[in-house]
Amino acid sequence: MSPPSLPPVPYHASALRPSWPSLPAALREAVADRLGAPVVTARVAGAGFTRGFAAVLGTADGGRAFVKAAPSAEQPHLVDWYAREAAILDRLPVDLPAPRPRWTLSEAGWFVLCTDAVDGHTPRLPWAPAELEATLAGYATVAAALADPPAELTTLGLPHLADLARSDILWWEEVAAGREPAPVLPTPARGRLPELVALESRLPRYATAATGLIHGDLRVDNVLIDAQGQAWFCDWTWICSGPAWFDLAGLLLTAYAGGLDADRLFAAHPVTAGAPPDALDATLAALAGYYLTGAAAAPPTASPHLPAHQRWSGEQALDWLARRQGWA
Structure with missing residues (x-):
C-alpha cells in the first residue's frame, strides 16, 4: 500500500457559498413561507465546488429542510x-438512499430547490473503514435499483456516458492533436501520451453496451454518512446511462489516495461483475485527462478550490493507472 495522500482542501470544506442573510429579503421570505415558519438557523454546506447557496435550514416550529x-x-x-x-429526484425510486424532493420555486431572480434534510456528514479522509464499507454497500444498492431504469426516469431523455465521454470527458486525444495544452505529467506518465489516448478511447465502446443508470458524479463530496452509519447519495444532476463500474472507479480514487488496496475494492464490488478486464484502466486514463486538463480551465463561478482538487484527483488517477500499467 502507498502512503496516504490527502486532498489540498478537505472535501467537507471545499465550497464557497453565500450566507442565508446575504440572500435577497424577498427570496428569504418566499422560502420561509413555503417552509411554513420563519427560518431561525442556517447551516451552510461546506462540501461541493459551486458557489450556489446550499444549507440545512431550521424553522421556528422545529422543522428542517435542505435548500x-x-x-x-x-x-x-x-x-x-x-x-x-x-426532475430527477422526483422520479428516483423512493427507497433509494437519496434526499426526497419537496418543492421548487422562483423568486427575486433566483431558483430554489428544497429537499428533505439528511442528518449526516461528508466522509473524512483517509476513509474510516466503516464509512467506506457503508458507502460501497450503499452504492451497490443504488446500482442494483437503477440497473433496470424506471420508465419515468428514462422519459427525461437522460444522456449516455458513451456520448458524454466523447464530448466532454476524453481529453488526451485533444492534447495529442495539439488542440488542448498539455498538462504537466508526473514522471511515471511522461512519454505515455499514446498509451493514454489508446486507453481512454476504450471507454465509450465499453459504456455503449450498458443499459442501466449511474449517478455520473460519484465523489466523496456527494456522499453523506448519517448517525446510523448509512451512506446517502446526493447531487443527482449528472445521472446518465452507463456502467456502474465507472462510478465506482471515480469514488475509489480517494481510497487509492488513502493507501488502501483500491484494486481489490474495485474487483470485489458487485458492479464490476462482467466488466472488461481493462475497464478500470480505461476509466482511470479518462478521469486523469478530464481532471488535469479541467484544472487549467475552471470557471470563475466555481469554488476557488476546484482547480487544486482537479489537479489532485487527476494526479491520483494517473498514479494509480501508472502503477497498474507498470510504468517506471
Whole structure:
C-alpha cells in the first residue's frame, strides 16, 4: 500500500457559498413561507465546488429542510442544474438512499430547490473503514435499483456516458492533436501520451453496451454518512446511462489516495461483475485527462478550490493507472 495522500482542501470544506442573510429579503421570505415558519438557523454546506447557496435550514416550529438556490442572471448554469436535479429526484425510486424532493420555486431572480434534510456528514479522509464499507454497500444498492431504469426516469431523455465521454470527458486525444495544452505529467506518465489516448478511447465502446443508470458524479463530496452509519447519495444532476463500474472507479480514487488496496475494492464490488478486464484502466486514463486538463480551465463561478482538487484527483488517477500499467 502507498502512503496516504490527502486532498489540498478537505472535501467537507471545499465550497464557497453565500450566507442565508446575504440572500435577497424577498427570496428569504418566499422560502420561509413555503417552509411554513420563519427560518431561525442556517447551516451552510461546506462540501461541493459551486458557489450556489446550499444549507440545512431550521424553522421556528422545529422543522428542517435542505435548500439550494442560485441566481438566474449570474449563474444560469446552476439554475439549469438545480431544475434538472429536481426532475430527477422526483422520479428516483423512493427507497433509494437519496434526499426526497419537496418543492421548487422562483423568486427575486433566483431558483430554489428544497429537499428533505439528511442528518449526516461528508466522509473524512483517509476513509474510516466503516464509512467506506457503508458507502460501497450503499452504492451497490443504488446500482442494483437503477440497473433496470424506471420508465419515468428514462422519459427525461437522460444522456449516455458513451456520448458524454466523447464530448466532454476524453481529453488526451485533444492534447495529442495539439488542440488542448498539455498538462504537466508526473514522471511515471511522461512519454505515455499514446498509451493514454489508446486507453481512454476504450471507454465509450465499453459504456455503449450498458443499459442501466449511474449517478455520473460519484465523489466523496456527494456522499453523506448519517448517525446510523448509512451512506446517502446526493447531487443527482449528472445521472446518465452507463456502467456502474465507472462510478465506482471515480469514488475509489480517494481510497487509492488513502493507501488502501483500491484494486481489490474495485474487483470485489458487485458492479464490476462482467466488466472488461481493462475497464478500470480505461476509466482511470479518462478521469486523469478530464481532471488535469479541467484544472487549467475552471470557471470563475466555481469554488476557488476546484482547480487544486482537479489537479489532485487527476494526479491520483494517473498514479494509480501508472502503477497498474507498470510504468517506471
